[in-house]
Amino acid sequence: MRKIIVFLLFSSLALAQNTNRKFESFKKTNQSLEVTTSDGVYTFQPYSDKIISTSFVPNGEKANSKSHAVVASPQKVSLKITTTPTSIQMATTGIVVVIEKSPFKISYLYKNKELISEKTGYFKKESNEILDFNLDATEVLYGGGARVLGMNRRGNRLQLYNRAHYGYETRSELMNFTMPLVLSSKIYAVHFDNAPIGYLDLDSQKNNTLAYETISGRKTYQVIAGDNWIDLIDNYTNLTGKQPLPARWTLGNFSSRFGYHTEAEVNKTIDKYIKDEIPVDAIILDLYWFGKTVQGTMGNLDWDKDNFPNPTKMMDDLNKKGVKTVVITEPFILTTSSKWKEATDKKVLAVDKDGKPFTYDFYFGNTGIVDIFKTDGKQWFWNIYKTLINQGVGGLWGDLGEPEVFPSAAITSGGSADEVHNIYGHNWAQLIAEGYQKEFSNTRPFILMRAGYSGSQRFGMMPWSGDVSRSWGGLKPQTEISLQMGMQGMGYMHSDLGGFAGDYFDNELYTRWLQYGVFQPIFRPHAQEDVASEPVFKDIVTKSNAKKQVELRYQLLPYNYTLAFENNQKGTPLMRPLFFEEPENQQLQTTSNTYLWGNDFLVQPITDAGKTSATVYFPKNNNWFDFYNDSKYIGGSFAEVATATDHIPVFVRGGAFIPRIKTIQNTTKYSLDAFDLHYFMDEKTPNSEGKLYNDDGLTANAFEKGNYEILNFKANSKDKMTTITVATQIGKAYSSKDKKANLVLHNAPTTTQIKVNGVVTPFTKESNTISVSIPVTKDKSTIIQIQ
Numbered sequence: 194m195r196k197i198i199v200f201l202l203f204s205s206l207a208l209a210q211n212t213n214r215k216f217e218s219f220k221k222t223n224q225s226l227e228v229t230t231s232d233g234v235y236t237f238q239p240y241s242d243k244i245i246s247t248s249f250v251p252n253g254e255k256a257n258s259k260s261h262a263v264v265a266s267p268q269k270v271s272l273k274i275t276t277t278p279t280s281i282q283m284a285t286t287g288i289v290v291v292i293e294k295s296p297f298k299i300s301y302l303y304k305n306k307e308l309i310s311e312k313t314g315y316f317k318k319e320s321n322e323i324l325d326f327n328l329d330a331t332e333v334l335y336g337g338g339a340r341v342l343g344m345n346r347r348g349n350r351l352q353l354y355n356r357a358h359y360g361y362e363t364r365s366e367l368m369n370f371t372m373p374l375v376l377s378s379k380i381y382a383v384h385f386d387n388a389p390i391g392y393l394d395l396d397s398q399k400n401n402t403l404a405y406e407t408i409s410g411r412k413t414y415q416v417i418a419g420d421n422w423i424d425l426i427d428n429y430t431n432l433t434g435k436q437p438l439p440a441r442w443t444l445g446n447f448s449s450r451f452g453y454h455t456e457a458e459v460n461k462t463i464d465k466y467i468k469d470e471i472p473v474d475a476i477i478l479d480l481y482w483f484g485k486t487v488q489g490t491m492g493n494l495d496w497d498k499d500n501f502p503n504p505t506k507m508m509d510d511l512n513k514k515g516v517k518t519v520v521i522t523e524p525f526i527l528t529t530s531s532k533w534k535e536a537t538d539k540k541v542l543a544v545d546k547d548g549k550p551f552t553y554d555f556y557f558g559n560t561g562i563v564d565i566f567k568t569d570g571k572q573w574f575w576n577i578y579k580t581l582i583n584q585g586v587g588g589l590w591g592d593l594g595e596p597e598v599f600p601s602a603a604i605t606s607g608g609s610a611d612e613v614h615n616i617y618g619h620n621w622a623q624l625i626a627e628g629y630q631k632e633f634s635n636t637r638p639f640i641l642m643r644a645g646y647s648g649s650q651r652f653g654m655m656p657w658s659g660d661v662s663r664s665w666g667g668l669k670p671q672t673e674i675s676l677q678m679g680m681q682g683m684g685y686m687h688s689d690l691g692g693f694a695g696d697y698f699d700n701e702l703y704t705r706w707l708q709y710g711v712f713q714p715i716f717r718p719h720a721q722e723d724v725a726s727e728p729v730f731k732d733i734v735t736k737s738n739a740k741k742q743v744e745l746r747y748q749l750l751p752y753n754y755t756l757a758f759e760n761n762q763k764g765t766p767l768m769r770p771l772f773f774e775e776p777e778n779q780q781l782q783t784t785s786n787t788y789l790w791g792n793d794f795l796v797q798p799i800t801d802a803g804k805t806s807a808t809v810y811f812p813k814n815n816n817w818f819d820f821y822n823d824s825k826y827i828g829g830s831f832a833e834v835a836t837a838t839d840h841i842p843v844f845v846r847g848g849a850f851i852p853r854i855k856t857i858q859n860t861t862k863y864s865l866d867a868f869d870l871h872y873f874m875d876e877k878t879p880n881s882e883g884k885l886y887n888d889d890g891l892t893a894n895a896f897e898k899g900n901y902e903i904l905n906f907k908a909n910s911k912d913k914m915t916t917i918t919v920a921t922q923i924g925k926a927y928s929s930k931d932k933k934a935n936l937v938l939h940n941a942p943t944t945t946q947i948k949v950n951g952v953v954t955p956f957t958k959e960s961n962t963i964s965v966s967i968p969v970t971k972d973k974s975t976i977i978q979i980q
Contacts, residue, residue, distance in 0.1 A: 212296060213232070214297045214314065215297065216230055216294040216295060216297055217230055219276075219281055219292075221274050224238070224267060224270070224272060225239070225267075226283045226290070228292055235249050235292075239267060239283075239288070240266075240268060240415070241268050241270060241431070242270050242271070243288060243419060243424075244428055245290060246413060247299070247414055247416070248413040249315045249412040251412070257410070257411050260411075260413070261616050261619060261648070262384065262432075262646065263386060264433060264651060272285060279295070280294060287418060288301060288416065289302040289303070298310060298311065299311040301381075303418035308381040308418060309326050309327065310326065312326050312402055321408065322407055322412065323404055323406050324385065324404065325402055326404070327403075328347075328377075328396055328402065330401055332347075332377045333377070333378035333782045333783065334378075335375070335377075335378075335680055336677070336681055337353075337372060337373075337375065338351075338371040338374075338681070339370040339674050339677065340365060340366060340367070340674075341361060341364055341365040341366075341670040343783060344676070344782070344784065345783045347395045350397040351371065351392060351394070352367050352371065353371045353373060353390055353615060354615065355370065355371050355614060355615050355617075355618065356369070356597075357595060357597055357660060360660060360667075360695060361659070361660075361667070361670075362661075362662045362664060362667050362669070362670070363669055363670055368659055369643045370644060370645055373393060374429075375393065375395065378782050380419050380420075380422060381418050381419070381425070382415075382416075382425060383416055384415045384417065387412075387413060388616045389407050389408050389614075390614055390615060391405065391407035392404075392405075410612070421776065422680075422769075422773045422776060426680060426764045427763045427764050429682060430682050430763070431764075433648030433682055434682075435760075435764055436650040436653065436761055437638075437651070437653045438637065438895070439685075439757060440891055441750065441860045441863060441890030442517060442859070442861075443639055443715065444715075444750060444753050444754060444757065445475065445746070445747065445750075446716050446717075446746060447474070448475070449477035449717055449719040449726060450722060450726045450727065451693075451719070451721050453478055453481060454500055456501050456503070456507045459476060459511075460507070462476065462727065463476060463516055466727075467858065471736075471744075472743050472856065473859060474515065474516060474517060474860050475519055476511065476517075476518060477519040477520075477588075477590060477641075478518065478520045481497070481500065482496060482497065483495060485497060485499070487557070488556070488557050489527065489557070489558050490529075491527050491530060491558065492527045492532050492533065494522060495532075504585070505585055508584065508587075514859075515858065517587030517588055518585060518586055518587055519586070519590055519639060520581060521590040521592050522577075522590065522592070523592050524562050524596060524617070525563075526542065526561050526563060527559060527560045528558070528560065528561070536561065536563070536573070539569060541564060541570035541574070542564055543562050544603075545602065553603075555598040562596060562599065564605045565605075565617070565621055566605045566613060566620060567605065570606075575625070575628040579628065579632060588640075591618065591622065591642040591643075592643065594621050595614070595618065596617050596618075599614055607620070617644070618645045619649045622640050622645060622649055622652040629893075630893075634893060637653070637892070637893050638653050639655065640652065640653050640654050641657065642654050647681075649682075649683065654683070655685045655687075656683050657686070657687050657688060657715070658671060658674045658686060660689075661689060661692055662693075662697075663693060663694055663696075663702075663720060663724065664692060664695065664702070667694075668688075668692065668798070671713070671798075672709075672768070672785045672786060672788055672798060673785040674688070675687060675688075676769070680766060682764060684760045684765070685715055687710075687713045688706075688713065689719040689726075690707050690717060690719065691720055692706065692720060693719060693720050693721060694721065695721070696721070697724070704742075704838075708798070708841040709799075710742065710746075712794060714767045728740060728743065738838070741840075747854070747857055748853045749853060750854060750860070751854060751868060752791065752852055754886060755791075755852075755884060755885055755886045758886035758896070759791075767790065767791060770784065771787060772784070773789065774812040781810070786798070786800070787809055793846045793883075794843060794844070794845060794846075795843070796841070796843050796844075807833070807836060807842055808832075808833055809833075809834050810830075811826045811844070812828055813828045815846045815847040815848060815875060816878070818845050818875075819842075819843075819844055821837070821840055821843070823939050825940065826844065828847070828877065845873050846873065846878075847877055848874075848878030848881030850870060850871070850885075852868055852871075852885045852904075853868065853871060854869070855869075860890060865932055867933045867934070868934055869935045869937055870906070870934045870936050873939045873940060874908075874915065875940065876910075879910040879911065880907075880908065880909050882906065884905050884906065885903065885904040886901065886902075887901065888900055900926045901924040902923045902927050904919060904921055904969065905918075905920045905921075906918070913980070914978060914979070914980055915978075916977070916978050918974050918977075919969055920974040921970070921971050929971040932969040932970075933967070933968060933969065934967050934968075934969050936964065936977060938963040941958070941979075944956070945980050946979075947979050948977070948980075950976055954966070965977070
């Protein structure tokens with residue numbers, strides 16, 4: 194018995210926090226709990242019954258309430274404090290915090306299941322401050338921003354310092370987005386609510402320890418729980434903000450390269466898209482819009498009038514063709530730029546210890562950097578954007594916002610360079626978003642950026658995965674990056690289609706990358722000039738293949754725009770890991786090569802040259818159907834699927850409704866007056882639902898203003914009868930029109946009769962697919978009965 198007692202005591206001490214930390218007292222406020230210990234004060238603040246924020250203020254320090262990530266206000270929750278001689282328990286209806294007095298320990302539980310507990314908790318070590326936690330031996334860890342490490346990031350010590358990795362392929366430990374956020378296969382997350390640089394240690398010492406290390410700042414973190422993955426991400430984005438619904442054109446095709454040198458080149462390129470009937474919605478202008486050379490001109494932030502003599506007319510003409518203009522900008526003001534004197538006179542740059550503009554050399558020249566944390570700097574930068582928008586610019590690209598080079602000695606109004614480094618891109622996006630809200634309040638911004646922070650999605654940021662190698666190795670990790678970032682709130686993470694860095698020329702690679710791009714959030718081929726990125730400049734065969742991908746992208750706009758709406762409402766990623774379907778399936782917890790596009794597409798990119806087949810797992814809850822030939826695959830099984838040159842393997846969930854339109858040249862031609870509604874009949878799924886969100890595609894906050902409609906689809910199969918109902922939900926400010934839909938039934942059984950609203954209606958049958966025309970009226974539901 195004595196051995197057992199000793200062992201239990203040893204186990205308790207092993208899991209205890211800092212053995213020098215002694216419990217002293219506690220007090221309860223209306224909606225929080227304060228616990229005083231010998232070395233500081235803990236405050237536990239519920240934000241909901243699924244989110245608890247914990248702050249520790251060491252003795253001698255003052256509390257800092259400033260969060261750059263959290264925008265939610267604590268909700269009023271049912272809060273119960275229970276005490277015993279040895280512990281205190283703070284319980285919501287969901288998360289429970291247990292504080293053991295001696296040895297001191299803090300644990301977090303959700304629905305009677307322990308999520309995580311502090312290990313040592315807060316302590317100082319050399320130049321870092323650390324918070325550490327106990328992990329289960331088996332849990333898989335995700336998060337930490339954009340990296341290429343494999344889906345399970347456990348075992349890595351991750352630097353938190355946004356930095357570009359030019360030409361990366363299948364391994365990248367440090368990239369443009371480093372986020373102090375960890376998600377667990379136990380379906381919880383821990384967010385470290387502090388901006389300065391540091392490290393995130395995901396059990397690199399193999400001792401079941403999660404540690405957050407930082408140079409300074411807040412000792413605040415949030416524990417976030419969820420009933421499932423969708424719920425968890427909804428809760429996290431409730432805390433840090435939802436992504437605004439982008440303009441519909443954002444989901445179209447971009448013409449982009451590094452870069453277009455003249456107005457004539459811009460017009461020639463777009464005219465070629467139109468002549469070749471390849472859809473396009475925007476053209477992106479890289480560095481040359483403000484200078485003839487790459488080096489020495491950054492910071493001009495105004496048109497090079499030699500090569501762009503009439504930009505306002507150019508953009509007006511493009512707009513008449515349905516094409517938006519997006520321009521690149523950077524926060525660096527070179528000493529050789531036309532804006533240098535103005536920037537220094539107005540004192541809008543980061544400074545040195547003597548208060549003088551901080552200057553340094555990097556690839557583009559000798560430079561200063563805009564102090565976007567200073568009111569004057571923020572306003573100065575916005576005034577430049579405002580001028581461009583008034584000239585006709587339809588979207589803004591913020592590049593090098595890590596910032597690419599930002600010496601530690603630089604000082605901003607928000608703190609030292611190392612204190613604000615990781616939130617520079619975040620605050621840059623914020624100043625643009627807030628500028629739009631104030632001065633162009635009806636416009637949905639397009640903000641393309643390669644660096645940000647926790648919560649950057651709320652500014653409408655469209656992140657991309659940086660200067661990836663133009664190679665098969667560069668293509669391989671793109672699904673991992675997008676899936677991980679989608680789980681961290683950044684649902685629009687995407688890659689330069691075709692690859693960016695290098696002069697590797699491979700039309701098979703280019704085609705496979707575009708085929709994947711149909712099913713990633715933003716469709717934007719982009720590359721260095723050595724090899725053209727635009728489909729219109731490819732050979733006949735490659736152009737034809739690329740054109741099919743662009744056309745499919747546009748045909749899926751109704752489905753994709755509905756995904757964007759779901760992301761706006763719940764934070765749900767557009768690209769989703771398979772373990773969202775089967776969270777207990779350990780084999781799927783590290784899978785990224787196959788993924789879900791929305792709820793209803795299963796996608797298998799091809800990332801090797803000459804590949805003739807791919808092994809695909811089909812999630813168990815439904816059967817699945819080949820998107821291109823309707824072949825059926827049984828849910829819960831693996832299959833070796835043959836590949837084709839003109840598409841990658843893509844499958845549709847049984848029971849899914851997939852709305853589509855015919856190909857259009859750009860989204861100014863978008864209409865649902867007549868659309869196709871594909872329904873994939875599946876005996877394993879007798880009941881299913883779907884929806885189609887619609888608004889004008891442009892007006893900011895259209896849904897919140899009631900300026901929208903939602904078409905709801907329901908299917909029920911029973912006794913050899915399938916009944917499909919189509920009903921329209923109309924916002925209070927929306928003027929809906931009656932529509933016609935071509936209902937296409939896949940995997941259709943032998944059908945003797947179809948009734949539409951009780952009237953026998955003719956249909957056509959080809960193989961196992963049936964098509965029937967149906968009305969979609971705004972005033973009443975349409976009921977289709979398939980006998």
